[in-house]
Amino acid sequence: MNNNKQVSVFRFIKDLPNIISLLGLMSAVVAIYFAIQGNFQAAMIGVLWAVLFDWFDGIIARKMKGRTKVQGDFGAQFDSMIDIVSFGIFPAIVLLSYGNYTIWFLPGAFVIIAASAIRLTYFNVYGLIDSKTYKGFPLDNNVLILAFVFLFESFFTHSTFSILIYTLLMLLSALNLSSISTPKFGGKWVYALVAYVFVMTIVFGWLLWHQL
Numbered sequence: 001m002n003n004n005k006q007v008s009v010f011r012f013i014k015d016l017p018n019i020i021s022l023l024g025l026m027s028a029v030v031a032i033y034f035a036i037q038g039n040f041q042a043a044m045i046g047v048l049w050a051v052l053f054d055w056f057d058g059i060i061a062r063k064m065k066g067r068t069k070v071q072g073d074f075g076a077q078f079d080s081m082i083d084i085v086s087f088g089i090f091p092a093i094v095l096l097s098y099g100n101y102t103i104w105f106l107p108g109a110f111v112i113i114a115a116s117a118i119r120l121t122y123f124n125v126y127g128l129i130d131s132k133t134y135k136g137f138p139l140d141n142n143v144l145i146l147a148f149v150f151l152f153e154s155f156f157t158h159s160t161f162s163i164l165i166y167t168l169l170m171l172l173s174a175l176n177l178s179s180i181s182t183p184k185f186g187g188k189w190v191y192a193l194v195a196y197v198f199v200m201t202i203v204f205g206w207l208l209w210h211q212l
Contacts, residue, residue, distance in 0.1 A: 012074045017061035021075070021082055024053030028086035035093045041204040041211075043094065044147040048197045050086040051140045054079070055190055080120050087139035088116030091146060091169055098162050108166050115173035134182040137175035145172065147200055 012018055031046025061067065061075055092109035099105030116139055129135050149168060153161055185193075 007070075012071065012078070015067075015071055015075065016064065017057045017075050018078055020053050020057035020060060021079055024050045024057065025082045025085060027053060028082070028090055032085075032090055032093055035090065035097050038097055039208075040094065040098070040150055040153070041208045043090075044150050045201050045204050047086060047090050047143045048147055048200055050090075051144060052193060052197045054083065054086065054140055055193055059190065076124070080124055083120055083139055084113075084116055087143055088113045088120075091142060094146070095166060095169055098158075098165060105162075105166065108170060111173050112169055115176050119176045128184060129181060132184050132186075134184055136178050136180060137172065137182055138184075139176060142169070142172045142176070144196070147204075151200075151203065 013022070027046050027050040031043045031050060034040070034042040034046060057075070057079060061072070092112040095112065096105050096109050119136060119139055122136075123134075126135070146165070146168070149165065156164065
């Protein structure tokens with residue numbers, strides 16, 4: 001007989017870190033919407049905010065007192081499910097959309113999503129090497145780099161840039177599954193992330209404004 005009492009799903013949704021996670025998911029969905037439309041500047045703004053919310057849900061969860069183990073376990077799994085959308089499906093759609101949905105970009109999209117799923121599952125099983133070190137390259141860094149690269153899109157032809165981001169995303173997928181040791185950024189690094197997201201939002205917003 002199962003003695004574990006199951007509580008309502010909505011009880012978890014009211015948990016503040018999970019609300020922050022949902023804001024991150026909303027940002028990712030907005031980013032995917034614009035990526036499908038080919039509005040990559042707006043898409044990058046959306047996914048950068050998804051990263052920011054992804055960092056803050058964990059920070060808030062660690063600072064909250066009185067959270068149960070069940071709440072923590074649910075939050076960890078919930079965060080992982082959202083990560084596959086933000087850092088797996090989103091870059092795959094960017095690649096497909098930028099490649100005008102030609103079949104040659106389909107294998108790359110599969111590799112990105114598959115590598116993300118494997119990476120997240122591995123992390124869920126094994127966690128960190130230690131309190132400050134990941135095994136492999138964290139997924140959220142992929143989109144931080146991708147957004148930075150998109151600042152230079154105008155310097156290349158469309159076909160050249162499509163090859164560039166294809167190559168970049170394949171390299172990042174390989175790094176996600178590699179055994180390299182990667183430092184876990186936390187503490188004061190969150191201020192650097194906030195600054196990066198705000199600056200990039202302003203820059204991409206300015207680019208959007210000049211396209212109107």
